Amino acid sequence: MAMQIVMDHNGDTRHHFDPNDADALAKAERRFKELTGQGFTAAVRIASGEVAKISSFNPTAEETLFFPRLIGG
Amino acid sequence: MFLFPRLPATRRLRCEALRELYRSYRSENTCEARGLRLLREWLSPCQREQFDAQGHFDVIGCDSGKKYRIHCGTAMNVHEIDEAGGVKLGLCFAPKGALAMGDVMLAQKIALETFERRALAVANRCLIVDLQLRSNAGRAGRTGR
Numbered sequence: 237m238a239m240q241i242v243m244d245h246n247g248d249t250r251h252h253f254d255p256n257d258a259d260a261l262a263k264a265e266r267r268f269k270e271l272t273g274q275g276f277t278a279a280v281r282i283a284s285g286e287v288a289k290i291s292s293f294n295p296t297a298e299e300t301l302f303f304p305r306l307i308g309g
Numbered sequence: 310m311f312l313f314p315r316l317p318a319t320r321r322l323r324c325e326a327l328r329e330l331y332r333s334y335r336s337e338n339t340c341e342a343r344g345l346r347l348l349r350e351w352l353s354p355c356q357r358e359q360f361d362a363q364g365h366f367d368v369i370g371c372d373s374g375k376k377y378r379i380h381c382g383t384a385m386n387v388h389e390i391d392e393a394g395g396v397k398l399g400l401c402f403a404p405k406g407a408l409a410m411g412d413v414m415l416a417q418k419i420a421l422e423t424f425e426r427r428a429l430a431v432a433n434r435c436l437i438v439d440l441q442l443r444s445n446a447g448r449a450g451r452t453g454r
Contacts, residue, residue: 241347243404243412247340248347275405279419281351289423301351303416304408308433309384309401 238295240267242276243303255295268293268300275305324364327381344409351415368418370425377421383413385435387421402432 240251251267253260272278272291280297282288294300349357356366365380367390377400380386387400404416420428 243408243416245340245407247343247409248412277416277419277424279423286353287351287419287422289419301347301415301419303412303419304404304406306402306416306420306428306431307405308431309403 344411348411372425399435
């Protein structure tokens with residue numbers, strides 16, 4: 237199972253999906269586009285502790301993390 | 310620019326309290342606890358070890374190669390570290406919205422490691438003044454008279 241983790245005021249919301257299921261994959265891709273369209277940053281882990289920002293949906297990523305746009309404090 | 314005093318003893322106590330809080334969070338299911346667990350999962354082994362031991366962790370900026378230290382907190386908790394290991398500058402930036410502390414720290418780590426320049430462009434800066442150094446310098450000045 238793959239997972240999309242969205243940071244929000246509840247902590248984080250996790251969306252699990254089967255990457256071998258075409259419908260689930262399409263839904264995950266729609267979610268990716270919606271969130272990045274709203275200004276969320278998407279990141280994946282590429283090695284132990286190493287992270288990469290992604291700008292297009294990666295269907296092979298086991299975990300994709302989304303966090304809201306950065307602002308100055 | 311703002312001046313924020315740094316009190317080493319106070320900071321040490323605060324870090325100890327935060328570390329204790331962090332340990333207790335690890336077994337809970339609150340959003341703060343989940344945030345800290347998520348942060349821990351996404352840290353490199355080195356950063357995780359540092360965070361467990363000291364309550365903060367270092368990241369290297371992807372564009373400049375500069376070192377930053379991310380402390381527990383959601384505001385004014387990122388410090389640029391100079392070559393001597395001293396605090397050079399405080400930075401304040403965070404993801405929009407009320408997020409858990411661990412989530413904010415994780416977003417700050419990812420931002421500095423993957424799009425440092427853009428993160429710094431939105432960050433507010435503050436000077437961190439080491440009051441202990443200042444008072445020692447003052448004492449040295451007085452005794453030297």
